Amino acid sequence: MSAEPKPELARSDFPADFAWGVATASYQIEGAVNEDGRSPSIWDTFSHTPGKVDNDDTGDVACDHYHRYKEDVGLMSQLGLNSYRFSIAWPRIVPEGKGEINLKGVDFYARLVDELLEKNIQPYATLYHWDLPQVLEDKGGWSNRDTALYFQEYADKISRLLGDRVKGWITLNEPWVASILGYLQGVHAPGLHSMEKAVRATHHMLLAHGLAVPALRRNALRSDAEVGVTLSFNYIEPGRPGAEQLAQLKDAWDNRLFLDPLFKGAYPTELYPILSQYLPLEREDMEIISTPVDFMGVNYYFRTLPVEWADQATMSFKDRPNEGSEYTAMGWEIYPEGLYQLLTRFHRDYGIKKLYITENGSAFQDSVVEEDGNNFVHDAGRKKYLQEHFGAALRAYRDGVPLAGYFVWSLLDNFEWGYGYDKRFGIVYVDYPTQKRIIKDSAYWYESLLKSNA
Ligand code: GCO
Secondary structure: OOOOOOOOOOHHHOOOOOEEEEEOOHHHHOOOOOOOOOOOEHHHHHHOOOOOOHHHOOOOOOOOHHHHHHHHHHHHHHHOOOEEEEEOOHHHHOOOOOOOOOHHHHHHHHHHHHHHHHOOOEEEEEEEOOOOEHHHHOOOHHHOOHHHHHHHHHHHHHHHHHOOOOOEEEEEEOHHHHHHHHHOOOOOOOOOOOHHHHHHHHHHHHHHHHHHHHHHHHHOOOOOOEEEEEEEEEEEOOOOOOOHHHHHHHHHHHOHHHHHHHHHOOOOHHHHHHHHHHOOOOOOHHHHHOOOOOEEEEEEEEEEOEEEEEEHHHOEEEEOOOOOOOEOOOOOEOOHHHHHHHHHHHHHHHOOOOEEEEEEOOOOOOOOEEEOOEEEOOOHHHHHHHHHHHHHHHHHHHOOOOEEEEEEEOOEOOOOHHHOOOOOOOOEEEEOOOOEEEEOHHHHHHHHHHOOOO
């Protein structure tokens, strides 16, 4: 007898107040990099440095979202989304990094937020998605403790102006990527190769988060407003017998370097040999860093199977592929079980009271086909990826995980950092030369889930 088909997911499987969203980020979609007073970010500098980004792509135009935001909010409304996670560009709000605010920059986000609310879409704003004002990097960037204080000032100023309308405030997006890829591995802005600067950047980003939380709480005027942070995670299992300790060390470095200070008030002891050499710890820092928050955002994409060191000096691991697994265009293993395992771990081992999946999605080689005079993108791989990962999220929720929402990465194909525009993560296709948007089959599937009431 053939196995019973798995029941289709239904919206009613999840809490009635569940946040059904998509996620984007300022430098990846906005463009308009020289408009309305925005100053250069470290990603403008990095992407304009030859050889740093594939095809020497930059975020100069991206998805032209700065001018097309109404159309894009219209797409979210058409799909039936009730939440949208975007990021605010610090260089638009405080072009000098500190001091005077740029009201033209604030105005863009005020118009975006108003457009969202008009369509009953709740705004979730990330304050830092890697586009640090270059003027601050010129003074040492995140390796300079002052940057944490400037972040606190920026967070206070923008939340005073949007605090009456923004539902969720996310201080940092994936600080691990920003500090380790940016200051140690050099493959992200500012493109440095220094363990000392990476450790200092790690600590100062954590401090920036802790300093910003009280200001956001003060200024978030909505009765349902909440404050949190988004971290990146990969699900790690030993890639071979005997690699258990190596896997535990990779987990400490990849997954706990930020998680433990934020939710346990201490760095992982396994990392002390490195951290103790460079940590710019001052009294009360850990208390500030572990200021309680309302939620943690989980960004999950893949599993890794470490087998040996790639380079111990930079804490780089060599992972093996898994026979029989499917992979995305990023070379990431499709492993929905990893999402279930991580969500249940955070609930069980860290007692985090509310979790959002603030990013989950996949890149595939998409192509546009014309049928009966209309354009389509039959992205079956991405649709399957989402079905499986929503299924894993539902399992976790049913097992008691306080899951409050799911933001698919991403609404639009966009600037994928070092990969430029070659990697498409959107559920909506962007034809960059014309900026035409084409809804993909994966978006239509998401719409069917949102409009299901089984
Ligand atoms: C991240 C970033 C996104 C990426 C996405 C795909 O998680 O790395 O938040 O900006 O584009 O994750 O890599």
